[in-house]
Amino acid sequence: MPIQEALCLLETSAEGLSESEARNRIQTFGYNEVAEKRSSPILEFLKRYWGPMPWLLESAIVLSYILGHYVEVLMIFVLLTVNAFIGYAHASSSLEALELLKRSLAVKAKVLRDGSWVVRDAREITYGDIIVLGLGDIVPADAKLISGELSVDQSALTGESLPVDVGASGIVYSSSTVRRGEAKVVVVNVGINTYFGKTAELVRIAKHRSxxxxxxxxxxxxxxxxxxxxxxxxxxxxxxxxxxxxxxxxxxxxxxxxxxxxxxxxxxxxxxxxxxxxLAEKGVLVTKLESIDDAASIDVLCLDKTGTITQNRLTVAEVTPLSGFSGKDVVRVASLASKEEGKDAIDLAIIECATAAGTHTSGCRRTSFMPFNPSIKRSEAVVEFEGKLFRAVKGAPQVILSMCKGTDRVTREKVEVSLAELAQKGYRTLAVAKSRDNVLEDLQLLGLISLADPPWPDSKSMIEEARSLGIKPIMLTGDNVAIAKEVARQVSIGSNIIRISDLQGLPEREQTRLIEENDGFAEIYPEDKYRIVKLLQSAGHMVGMTGDGVNDAPALKQSEMGIAVSNSTDVAKASASVVLTGSGVKVIIDAxxxxxxxxxxxxxxxxxxxxxxxxxxxxxxxxxxxxxxxxxxxxxxxxxxxxxxxxxxxxxxxxxxxxxxxxxxxxxxxxxxxxxxxxxxxxxxxxxxxxxxxxxxxxxxxxxxxxxxxxxxxxxxxxxxxxxxxxxxxxxxxxxxxxxxxxxxxxxxxxxxxxxxxxxxxxxxxxxxxxxxxxxxxxxxxxxxxxxxxxxx
The missing domain is CATH 1.20.1110.10 (Calcium-transporting ATPase, transmembrane domain)
Structure with a gap:
């Protein structure tokens, strides 16, 4: 069905619903959730009298009655009832805590209401709502794409491990995970009518025997x-x-x-x-109770750098324009290659910098936008200004340099020197380029933008205390070695930082030895984090893993104690066994x-x-x-x-x-x-x-x-x-x-x-x-x- 026909059928538009209309639809169709079946409290209490240990006491009651020992009958019955009451009372409080926990971990969605983007719980999404989806989001309801492209993981629905690409007018299903891209979508099904049918399954909180x-x-x-x-x-x-x-x-x-x-x-x-x-009083929510026991045994703590050791709150630290351009030129073009709705941390930092610097983009209209794509390491936009088109691009310096064919050798060498100096400061650096008017393939390098992601104030003390408790901290990051070493120096995690590629081709025993001996690994990919956790476990270690992004989810789920830090993505929270609710990471040590x-x-x-x-x-x-x-x-x-x-x-x-x-x-x-x-x-x-x-x-x-x-x-x-x-x-x-x-x-x-x-x-x-x-x-x-x-x- 064409998107315009779908919008008409849903009685909505690309501008979304009003708050009043959304409330009316929720009253009519219900919340975007599936009510869980609850058993009778009386039945739950009576179950406490059934089982091997209750049977033993009940046998003693029967035998005592036969023997005429009525005082013993009363005493044993009191003992049995006290145990039943304690078990029932705690089970009831656990259910209440579980509901609070689910609400704490509730999936959020960015929805267009009354012409403005607002954040709402997934249960408040209704038919005809316009929402935006980006990397790491869990799709809150069945939805049809209006614009943009997505690559989604539907393994929870179909069992297929490969992502599915969805384009304009395509459908994404509730509980799918966005692996790449960005799109504006319209909600077509909610609650029990979704393909998945049960959003409560987004957070699987099951108690396994520890x-x-x-x-x-x-x-x-x-x-x-x-x-x-x-x-x-x-x-x-x-x-x-x-x-x-x-x-x-x-x-x-x-x-x-x-x-x-x-x-x-x-x-x-x-x-x-x-x-x-x-733990709850200290800001730690436990989603899998067995992790409380496992936390006592962990002897290795793998720390994802971004968002765990550092705040994942990027700010523009330095702007380095090339000859012929100003800092404002660089920031202006970079902001055009960024988009606030996508919730990307780098984009938000650049837009914040552009706003603070008074860089104006009035008169510019983006005709297309591609958010940052990890596989090609850049984002870009085609912009119309005064009747002419130009291309704004930002991304990994080496990638952008390779696209700027006209950059001479001297300029390239200067850029390399600047990159090395900035890396020594622990900055994450992007290159910014712009095409000449109406010649979109002819890119010209404008300069560099450096971003700093400062460590949490308590990261250093947390690492020192972990060592004092017999836990070896290991830093994992996708950044280059220079940045990794600078951050490691700031938090005193150690100086032995190597590239993950140094492990390639080595026997598993040798890989494990290097993991145990070094303090951190740089330039890693998501599958590397998972592999490091598996190798450590195969060597007999109990592993804790912290993270906040979708790329951390496999390792979080594999580890004995997966810790999602505050402001983690929905996928990270769903994969972790422990979720931190406050800023800072020292509460990990409290756990x-x-x-x-x-x-x-x-x-x-x-x-x-x-x-x-x-x-x-x-x-x-x-x-x-x-x-x-x-x-x-x-x-x-x-x-x-x-x-x-x-x-x-x-x-x-x-x-x-x-x-x-x-x-x-x-x-x-x-x-x-x-x-x-x-x-x-x-x-x-x-x-x-x-x-x-x-x-x-x-x-x-x-x-x-x-x-x-x-x-x-x-x-x-x-x-x-x-x-x-x-x-x-x-x-x-x-x-x-x-x-x-x-x-x-x-x-x-x-x-x-x-x-x-x-x-x-x-x-x-x-x-x-x-x-x-x-x-x-x-x-x-x-x-x-x-x-x-x-x-x-």
């Missing part, structure tokens, strides 16, 4: 194995003693409740929520520090849980063979789980220090350290059992209370010991953890003395087991310190 979660699940599996290893011989022994089935089942449930980390989902949830909140703190909190939880399981399983097994009975009641087990979970959940806000080196999970070291500490605590349990049975001559119910209190008090002091990798007094616990430990300890002292739901003990006996647990648990601090140091924890 390495941390895989480690957690491995720990759960090993603890289950440990529990089953004890259950089999004990159950066999019980059957040989002709114990009834219900008592054996009770023993099995008690064993599994002690071994399985019932609070794991809640703890992971709370830790992630706290970490995400901390690394917070992630390392999260690692330390989860490491404490894992070691504490494995240690507790070893102690509990060991004591229960030893106690059964010693006394021929279960030394911890089902109710006591429920109380122990509640006490332990109440305290360990507060680890999410514990006061921890980030490490000075990248963190990596070492399951072998964690297991060995936990086994060693756990076995020492089994000895504690055996001593307590001996004292309670033979010295205090406690009745059976009192003995169960005595051992339950020992396990509860030990769990509180154990957390205070294990949270610190050195001696327990080396750092102060978080306020929440101290309150939890204090409240739990006091609560169980009262419970032990007054009984209420368990057989009571004398105050002296409760205080004795409290002191015994404190001295024994804190006494393992010295061997713990040496074990952690020896095993690298």
């Amino acid at each position: 390495h941390q979660e895989e480690v957690m699940m491995a720990v759960v599996k090993y603890m289950m194995y440990l529990g089953l290893t004890a259950i089999v011989p004990v159950s066999t022994y019980a059957m040989l003693m002709h114990r009834d089935l219900l008592s054996i089942l009770t023993f099995v449930v008690v064993f599994l409740m002690g071994a399985v980390p019932v609070a794991l989902p809640a703890v992971l949830t709370i830790v992630e929520a706290v970490g995400a909140r901390e 690394v520090k917070v992630s390392r703190q999260i690692y330390q909190r989860m490491l404490t939880w894992v070691i504490n849980k494995v240690t507790k399981t070893v102690q509990f399983v060991g004591l229960l097994t030893l106690g059964f063979f010693w006394t021929h009975d279960i030394v911890i009641s089902l109710l006591g087990m429920s109380l122990l789980v509640i006490a332990n979970d109440f305290t360990t959940m507060s680890l999410a806000t514990d006061n921890v220090k980030h490490t000075g080196n990248p963190n990596k999970w070492n399951v072998k070291s964690i297991t060995l350290a936990s086994l060693m500490i756990g076995m020492m605590l089994v000895v504690e349990g055996a001593i307590a059992l001996f004292i309670g049975r033979h010295y205090l001559s406690l009745a059976w119910g009192e003995l169960c209370t005595f051992l339950t209190l020992m396990l509860v008090f030990t769990s509180q002091f154990r957390v205070l010991t294990l949270r610190e990798r050195k001696y327990f007094w080396s750092s102060r616990p978080g306020k929440g953890l101290l309150i939890s430990v204090t409240a739990t300890t006091i609560g169980f002292v009262v419970l032990g003395v007054y009984g209420v739901i368990i057989p009571p003990l004398a105050l002296s006996q409760v205080l004795f087991i409290l002191g015994f647990s404190a001295l024994f648990t804190l006494g393992i601090d010295l061997p713990k310190y040496y074990a952690f140091r020896r095993l690298g924890l």
